[in-house]
Amino acid sequence: MELRWPVVEEAVRRARAEEGGPLCAYLYDLPALAAHARALKRSLPHPFGLFYAAKANAELPILQTLAGVVDGFEASSQGELEWLRSQFASKPLILSGPGKTDTELAAACRLGVELLHVESLGELRRLALIATELGRRVSLLLRLNFPLGPGHETSLVMGGRATQFGVELEQLPAVMDFLAGQEFLEVKGLHFHLLSHQLDAGRHLGLLEEYLRRFTELRAKYRAEWSHLNVGGGIGINYRAPESQFDLARFSEGLLGLAGRFEAEGVSVRFELGRYVTAACGYYAAEVLDIKRCFGETFVVCRGGTHHFRTPQAQGHSHPFRVVPIEDWRYPFARPKVEGERVNVVGQLCTPKDVLAKDAPVERVRVGDVVLFPYAGAYAWNISHRHFLMHAPPRELFLREGGEAC
Template identity: 50%
Template sequence: MLPVNIAHKAEQLINTPLQSDCSSDNSFTEQQSDPVCAYIYDINALKIHAKQMRSQLPNNCELFYAAKANPEAPILQALSSIVDGFEAASGGELYWLRQQLPQQKLIFGGPGKLDSELSAAIDLAVELLHVESLYELHRLQQIAQNKERKVAILLRMNIAIGEISQTRLSMGGKPTPFGIEAAQLGEALTLINSCSNIELKGFHFHLMSHQLDYQNHIQLMSLYFKTFKQWCKDYQLDLKHLNVGGGIGINYSSPQTPFNWPQFCEELNQLIQTYEMQDITIRFECGRYISASCGYYCMQVLDIKQSYGKNFVVARGGTHHFRTPAAQNHNHPFTIVRQNNNNQHKLPTVTQQKVTIVGQLCTPKDVLCSDQEVAQLSVGDLVVFTYAGAYAWNISHQNFLMHDKPQMIFLAESTQETINND
C-alpha cells in the first residue's frame, strides 16, 4: 500500500499529466501530453524518519547524512535541522553541500582525492578530512603548509572482519582501494608526527555495506570499539573521534522486515558502556537508510506484450532514470495505481499473471523486476517503485538515448509541491 499522499499524487499524475519538457533541441513531444514518468519524494516522511533515527542514538553518537545517496537540494534542506552534519565524497559534492548548507558541519572522504579537492576542503572549512593513504598524508601536509593552515583528520583504516558474517558488499581485511591496512598504522602515525600542519583526531572504519542484520552490525561495532581502544593504548594516543561509517541497507526483497534500528541503538548503548566509550564522539554517516524510503519512481504503462510465453510490461522511463534494480541485481518492490478508463477492456491487460517490467531502452538489461505476479495491470496504469529515494536517479545513466528526464516532485508538509525538470 502506498501512503495516502503518494497515492493521491500518483492519481493526479495519471488523470492530469503535465506537459513534457524535453531537454533536447529536438523536442518533438513538447506540445503533447505524454504518459507519466516521475520521481515523487515525501519530504515530511523523510523528516519523521530522520528525527526518529537521530533521537534513538546514544548521547555521544552523531548522525551525518552521506550526500552520495541523494544530493537533491530539497532532501538536503529537509535534513539540515535534523542531522549533525553531511559527508561529501568528491569535490563536486563538497562545493554543492557548502553552497546549499553554508553553516553545516561537513566531512570529506573517499579515495583518489585531487590536490584541488584537498585544497578546497581546507578553504571550505571541512571539520574532518578522512585520509585514505600514506601518500595522501604527504600531499595534504604540503597543501596545508602552503596555506599556513592546520587540518584535522581521521585515518580511514582497513582491518580484518574476522568471524563476523559478511554482507554481499564487504570491504574489510581484503585488498580494496579504501583505507590504510592495519599493518601500516605505525608508519602512518610516524608520518603524522612529522607533519606540523596535520592533527590526528581519530579513526574511520567502514568495512561493510548493505547490512540488514542489526546483531551482525553490533558485532561490527564491537570490533571497531575494541580496535580503537587497543590502538589508543598501544600507541599512547588521546583520540576523541570514531567514525563508524554507514552501510545499513534496505531489504528490497522483503521491505516488511527492515533493519531494526531501534534495537540496534539500544544494544549500541550497552556496548558503549561495556567498552567505556562514553567520552568518544561516535559518528555514523548513513545515506541509503535515511533517504531511500522517502522516494517513489512512477512509470506509466505503455504496452503489454507476450514473448515466448512471458509477459513484458513496457513502461515510460527505465534504468536510465532508476538504475537501482540493475545496480543491485534485484527485483525492486512496486505497487500499482489503476487507471479509471472506460475503454479498459480494449486495452492490453494481464490478470493474476507474472510480469517482467521493463523500460524504453534499446537493451535487454533495462529490467526493473522480473516474473512478479500482479492481480491486474493494463496499459495506462501507473507502476510505482518504492524505496527509490537513494542511489536511484543520481546514479543512473541519465543521458542514454536522450530520453526526457522524469518529473521531480517534492511533497512538503504544507502539501505544496516543487516540480523541477532541470
C-alpha cells in the same frame, strides 16, 4: 520508515491527470523523511552522532529537510563539498573518498571541513604539503581497512578484504611515523566504513563492538590521543523482502548498552548513513506503455527504465512495486491488460538488461496504469546512466505537508 502509500498514490494520480501524457517521475515524501530522520536521530544515544552521506541523494529539498536534524553532512567529492557548503554555510562537513586530487584537498582546507578522512599515505603526504602551503591546520581521521571477524559479510563490502579503500594495518606504522613531524595535520581518530547493506541489527551492534576493540587496541599500540571514531554508514534496505527491514528499535536498545563503553573510553562516535536515511522517502513512478508476451513470459513496458532507476540492476534484485490504477483510456480499441499473472517490468532502453522487476506477481496491470516502485530515494536517480538514449528525464516531485507537490 513507514511508507505512506495513499498519499503517494494520490500524488501520482494528480501528476498523471495534470500531465496527460505517459507519466514518469520521482516522488519524494518530505514529511515522511523528516519524521524518519527525527526518529533515527532520537534512537542514537550519546555519544553517537549522525551525519548524512550526501552521495545517497543530494537533491536540495532532501538536504534542507535533513539539515535541521542531522549533525552534519558527509561529502565524497569536491562537487558535493561545494554544493553542500553553498547551501549550508555553517553545517559541519566531512570529506572522504579515495583518489582525492590536490584541488579537492585544497578546497577542503579552504571550505573549512570539520574532518577530512584520509585514505592513504600518498594522500596524506600531499595533504601535508597543501596544508603547510596554505598555512591551515587540518583535522583528520585515518580511514583503515582490516580483517573482520566471522559473520560480517554483506552483499557490499568496502573492507575486511582487498579493496581500494583505507590504509591497511601493515602500513599504519609508516603513516604514524610520517605524522609525527607534521605541524599542520592533527589526527583526531579513525574512520571505519567496511560494509554497506547491513540488514541485521544484532550483527551491526557486533560490528560496532569489534570497531571499539580495534580502535582502543590501536590507540594503545600507537600511544595516540584519538577521541573520534567514525563508524561509516552501511545500514541497509531490504529490497528483496521489504516487509522485514532493519530493526531500528533493537539497534537503539543495543546502542544504549554500548554507549557507556564508548564513553568510558572517551570516544565520540559518528555514523555517516546514506541509504537508510533517504531510500524509503523516494518512489519511482513509470506509466505502462505496452504489454507483450514473448516465449511464454509477459513483459510490462514502462515509460522510463534503468537509465532513470538503476538501483535494481546495481544491486541485482527484482524491485518491489505496486500498480496504481489510472482510469483514463483514450484509444478506440480494448485496453491491453493482464490479470493474476507473473510479469517482468521493463523500460524503454534497447538492452535486455533494462529490467526493473522480474517474474513478479500482479493482480492486474493495464496499459496506462502507473507502476510505482518504493525505496527509490537513495542511490537511484543519481546513480543512473541518464544520458543513454537521450530519453526525457523523469519529473521530480517533492511532496510537502498535505501531499502538495512542488
